[in-house]
Amino acid sequence: MKISVIGNGYVGLATAVGLAGNGHQVVCIDNDPAKVDLINRGRSPIYEKGLEDCVSSCVGNGTLKASKDYKDVADTDITFICVGTYSPSCNGTDFTQIKSAARGVGGVLSKKKGYHVIAVKSTVAPGTTEKVIIPTLEKASGKKAGKGFGVVVNPEFLEEGKSVDCVRNPYRIIIGEYDKRSGEAVESLYRDFPVPIVRTTIAAAEMIKYASNAFLAAKISFINEIGNICKKLGIDVYDVAGAMGYDPRIGRRFLNAGAGFGGSCLPKDIEELVDTAGRAGYEAGILRAILDMNREQPQRLAEMAESAVGDLQGKTVAVLGLSFKPGTDDVRDAPSLKVIASLLEKGASVRAYDPVAVDNARMVLPKSVKFCASAAQAVKGADCVIVVTEWDEFKVESLYNGKVVIDGRRVLDPRRAGKFCDYHGICW
Ligand code: UGA
Secondary structure, three states: OOEEEOOOOOOHHHHHHHHHHHOEEEEEOOOHHHHHHHHHHHHHHOOOOHHHHHHHHHOOOOOEEEEEHHHHHHHHEEEEEEOEEEEOOOOOEEOOHHHHHHHHHHHHHHHHOOEEEEEEOOOOOOHHHHHHHHHHHHHHOOOOOOEEEEEEOOOOOOOOOHHHHHHHHOEEEEEEEEHHHHHHHHHHOOOOOOOOOOEEEEHHHHHHHHHHHHHHHHHHHHHHHHHHHHHHHOOOOOHHHHHHHHHOOOOHHHHHHHOOOOOHHHHHHHHHHHHHHHHHOOHHHHHHHHHHHHHHHHHHEEEEEEHOOOOOOOOEEEEEEOOOOOOOOOOOOHHHHHHHHHHHOOOOOOEEEEEOOOHHHHHOOOOEEEEEOOOHHHHHHOEEEEEEOHHHHHHHHHHHHOEEEEOOOOOOOHHHHHOEEEEEOOOO
């Protein structure tokens, strides 16, 4: 099939190479000429494991190309909308890009003969496709949804850092369809995947995505709360999580207690779900508690540093890890930002290091933060070291010899760490 993909971030590009890799003809559309140029030269505009190799081979064999021009949508059968819905300026969801993509696609559809399917992959709250996206498409195209064009919501469940793998090996495919014909068309793209394909309504598909992210976040905040209690009682929460995880009703994944969750998805999606519930007249107490817990958890690292070395005024603290998780340069809503804000407020000088996220962090952190070229350089001479992201290179014990270490991600084995450093685990 011929496919166009609007937006070339993590979701768009991973989706595009996944489809191109399955033999479809894909054009990536993005309004950033630099991104378009890079893709057409076989390069990936974002850091994501394995993505550049895929872009390079798909561009090389002619199944993938990029374009700035929405006109290229006309030659395709299905358009995936994969633009971002995160906005740091409004600290949450922002529909500017979604609306502009819908207007762009709608404009092309006004002149196109024949049926066209729009598949919304961007994460949007329940109701958004029917209240915002479809009306925008209808206005711009002068056509009616279900007649002139079809619409499905086909949420993505990609984990940043593993996007390519997630596209190739999804757990399930969700297709929320406005009309049966477009549901069939999108299902045909996924027929070879040995996973459940769920056909449902548009709003239910939107909710499945939000509920899934909320549940993952709930697991994290839950185990962080258990971990905070364990810390007080002298129990290792990792022993507890490991044993809980043997129960398949619970499962071990997403029970890693630590500095809390960040990124462009979990925090924003839960905020949005709380707001959606509120607008519908329901106070989502559990969801709020997940967020409250997550706001407080990073502060605990700064407080632990204070307890370990005394007043932080004038002290130097090394912060290891800035990205919201390893394997990505993304610092959006990263716990590191909250830890650093708290340290600066307490008067500490902060020396920060991350293997790939320094450039992104520099754009959002105060000028007073000093960025180091290596973990060893950040640690040298620091009064205290706080580990916020579990990059492999932070698991090297010799890095911490003789230091006060606050471990927010279990990078060291607490049973050994006391031998070579003054070790404090956040929840253990
Ligand atoms: C998340 C979901 O996991 C994906 O399924 C979803 O598709 C994606 O959001 C999205 O909505 O696009 P992502 O934001 O890439 O993916 O990150 P996660 O791997 O979920 O990690 C989120 C945060 O939780 C990270 O800061 C991580 O360090 C933290 N985390 C994760 C924990 O603190 N403990 C855990 O056990 C697991």
